[in-house]
Amino acid sequence: MDKKLKPKDALIETASRLFKLRGYCGVGLNDIIAESGVPKGSLYHYFPEGKEQLATAAINYTKQLVIEDIQQVFADASNPLDAFQTYVYELSKAFGEGGDPLGSPIGTIAGETHTTSETIRLACDSTFKDWQAIYAEKFLEAGYSAQDSTSLAVTFHALTEGGILLALTSKSGKPLEAIANQIPFLLAQK
Amino acid sequence: MDKKLKPKDALIETASRLFKLRGYCGVGLNDIIAESGVPKGSLYHYFPEGKEQLATAAINYTKQLVIEDIQQVFADASNPLDAFQTYVYELSKAFGEGGDPLGSPIGTIAGETHTTSETIRLACDSTFKDWQAIYAEKFLEAGYSAQDSTSLAVTFHALTEGGILLALTSKSGKPLEAIANQIPFLLAQK
DNA sequence: GTCTATAACCAGATAGAC
DNA sequence: GTCTATCTGGTTATAGAC
Incomplete structure (x- = not known):
């Protein structure tokens, strides 16, 4: 498989897919070379x-995929409420029955390696911050203060990470x- | 170490501590026997x-520890808002600088094993549902409908799981x- | 007979030589 | 791109201590 990908890209794509499903320690290099066909x-x-x-x-590759996904949903939404509700609702469909099995984008990797690999921990941390920056920007555009925007971005990011974990x-x-369904109420007051 | 614990309890305590820090696959039985001193x-x-x-x-042991922690915080709170804010604020202190390093109670284990061990996945799922039941009860007591209470319980549980991951x-x-800090606003409207 | 201690097992890991 | 080295994983076997 992955005949059309260059070897390096095939490795990254396969690795990121398997890490999502079974975590960093749970996937061996043998699994990755077997599935990617790369020696x-x-x-x-x-x-x-x-x-x-x-x-x-693999983490940076996944980061980019998620960024594109978020931006696509956010482009069609006029306010943060719509944007987040649509995004989480899309996640619920992706992690529900039917369709390919998905794993946590990088949450599991972060949980496994935060004490054992500073390199990977930092890659995860930077990924999280990049995603949160997109969230914060959406709040800023809607007129929230800078401080509220970053706090809300962290809060909604935590919601998605936790929600994905519960779904899996x-x-x-x-x-x-x-x-x-709760998001409209959570943002109703501001 | 763990001289005062019976061997079985020493194994469970050590295993749960290490799994929190490095996940299921990241901890070997050799690590557990070395740290616990049990052959x-x-x-x-x-x-x-x-x-x-x-x-x-180890998961069931951790489940119980967390239940006791939640119940202790909730006992002193008169309304859900105070209860959750106090609990998350306590988490922020536990995962902040200083003090013993903590890991995700069982979130990492759940993320690693949801595709590889149905036994462990079900233990995690049942643990999550037990925690959520306590949250839901707090909302019910405060007069929320049954449906809102369970939805809010899921939402707040996701918030804590995601928040812990971001903290780590x-x-x-x-x-x-x-x-x-956001919780008062999130619950303000109901 | 319950529990402990140690040693051996083999499949699998990462790594790297050829 | 194959093939090997080295090590560690979980597991099991067996012998001894209480």
Whole structure:
């Protein structure tokens, strides 16, 4: 598979997909080379520092995918309420029944490695901050103060990370659905 | 260490502590026996089904610890707003600088194993539902409808799970602080 | 007989040589 | 791109201590 991808991209794509499903420690390099079809020699050619370096590339790849997804949803929304509700509702469909199984974009990796790999922890931290910056911008545009915007961005990011975790654990889109339904009330007062 | 604990309890306590910090796959049985001082033979005496069985016991142990923590905070709070804000604020202190390093109670384990171990996934799912039941009860007592109470319970649980993840990743209590500060606004309208 | 201690097992890991 | 080295994973076997 991945015949059309260059070896390096095939490695990143496969790694990011498997890490989402089983976490960093749960995926072996053998799994990645088997699924990507890229030989082990090539892996160490493109990623001489090994698994950590491949994981960092996979995290940055996932970061970009998520950014594009968020921006697409946000482009069509006129206010933060619509934007977030639509986004979480879309997540609930993606993690619900039917469709390809998805994992946590990078949350599991962050939870596993925050004490063991400073490199990966920093990659996750920077990814989280980039996502939050997009959220904060949406609040700023709507007239919220800078301080409120960043706090709300953190809060909504936490909501999505936690919601995805609950969806995966219960194998159901319902937790994210419940969260999406609450969002109008959560933002009603401001 | 753990001289005063019985071997079985020492294993559960050590396992739950290490799993919180490094996840399920990231902790080897060798780490657990080394830190607990319990020999490998005893481990398989008390947990004949091995690592999965020990992990399930560790999850249930952590579940109980968290339940007691929640109930203690909730007992002193007259309304859900105070209850949740106090709880999240307490989390922010626990995950902030100083003090023992903490990990995600079971969130990382859930993220790692949802596709690989149905046994552990179900233990995590049941733990999450038990915690949410306590949250929902607090809302019910305050006069919220049954449906709103369960939805709000899911939402606040997601907030805590996501907030803890952000705290660990950034090695800071600030994300949880920001969330705690937003809670009055999130619940203001009802 | 319950529990402990240690040693051996083999599959799998990452890594790297050829 | 294959093939090997080295090490660690979880597991099991067996012998001894209480």
